[in-house]
Amino acid sequence: MYDWLNALPKAELHLHLEGSLEPELLFALAERNKIALPWADVETLRGAYAFNNLQEFLDLYYQGADVLRTEQDFYDLTWAYLQRCKAQNVIHTEPFFDPQTHTDRGIPFEVVLNGINRALKDGRQQLGISSGLILSFLRHLSEEEAQKTLDQALPFRDAFIAVGLDSSEMGHPPSKFQRVFDRARSEGFVAVAHAGEEGPPEYIWEALDLLQIKRIDHGVRAIEDERLMQRIIDEQIPLTVCPLSNTKLCVFDHMSQHNILDMLERGVKVTVNSDDPAYFGGYVTENFHALHTHLGMTEDQARRLAQNSLDARLV
Numbered sequence: 001m002y003d004w005l006n007a008l009p010k011a012e013l014h015l016h017l018e019g020s021l022e023p024e025l026l027f028a029l030a031e032r033n034k035i036a037l038p039w040a041d042v043e044t045l046r047g048a049y050a051f052n053n054l055q056e057f058l059d060l061y062y063q064g065a066d067v068l069r070t071e072q073d074f075y076d077l078t079w080a081y082l083q084r085c086k087a088q089n090v091i092h093t094e095p096f097f098d099p100q101t102h103t104d105r106g107i108p109f110e111v112v113l114n115g116i117n118r119a120l121k122d123g124r125q126q127l128g129i130s131s132g133l134i135l136s137f138l139r140h141l142s143e144e145e146a147q148k149t150l151d152q153a154l155p156f157r158d159a160f161i162a163v164g165l166d167s168s169e170m171g172h173p174p175s176k177f178q179r180v181f182d183r184a185r186s187e188g189f190v191a192v193a194h195a196g197e198e199g200p201p202e203y204i205w206e207a208l209d210l211l212q213i214k215r216i217d218h219g220v221r222a223i224e225d226e227r228l229m230q231r232i233i234d235e236q237i238p239l240t241v242c243p244l245s246n247t248k249l250c251v252f253d254h255m256s257q258h259n260i261l262d263m264l265e266r267g268v269k270v271t272v273n274s275d276d277p278a279y280f281g282g283y284v285t286e287n288f289h290a291l292h293t294h295l296g297m298t299e300d301q302a303r304r305l306a307q308n309s310l311d312a313r314l315v
């Protein structure tokens, strides 16, 4: 089944480039940039990948991202991810990047963007993988800082297809960023947002009604609100679900409890994605395979999930 799932043509619609930083590359970049790391070796770092919730993961994720300093670093990160796409027949990808994670450390916006975009361009030309980049605002930071980030992005508007919202969900509802998203949409960007990962269904309502998002990232807690479920089904609003992430971050205690196939059978446009594959134990195929192993996903269900991913592309 693994090889069959791997060969299935698919799109990835929920992937944080910073979350694809494998420990081996992290150590190589630390050495190249002469950065001392608090972990003795790759195995010690991998051993630290045990999380009780989203925040525990984010603390390590932001620490790891500190090794990314030069345009070449961002190129190498993105190129390594695209090689994984090629190996797993991901024919289209819409990755996120978090500019504030880097600009707050003094890395110029263009350094980040140029490295990523050069790799995405090479991915199109050399690997035949189409792509569209999503600029994601960090919701634990202020609205004002998000507005500044949008200002920095506007001169490069052709480099993005959408804006997103990620980082610590609880206590940072979508409403906090309504004005930023209003402006981004008026500048021609499509909007997506993480909602209903740890946060309640109300955050999904806000993301839909106030941020006017076209796709919900995660959204697994929608199942707690029947009226919301009906809306998502009626309007065929895609959900970018990340099964391994959800179990690693204890959104579900075990994969056998995941609701993605229940949602699929109810007519929700759910898709399978890897979120932060370097930290959560697998890329897209591993996520599909876990659904087969623990939930008995059939070939027909896998085909429908893959088709949903191709249908839910923004570009």
Ligand SMILES: Nc1ncnc2[nH]cnc12
Pocket (backbone or CB within 6 Å): 016, 019, 054, 061, 166, 167, 168, 169, 194, 197, 245, 275, 276
């Ligand atoms: N799963 C996730 N939720 C929120 N923010 C993130 N940033 C990277 N991965 C994330």
Ligand SMILES: [Zn+2]
Pocket (backbone or CB within 6 Å): 014, 016, 166, 194, 217, 275
């Ligand atoms: Zn995510």
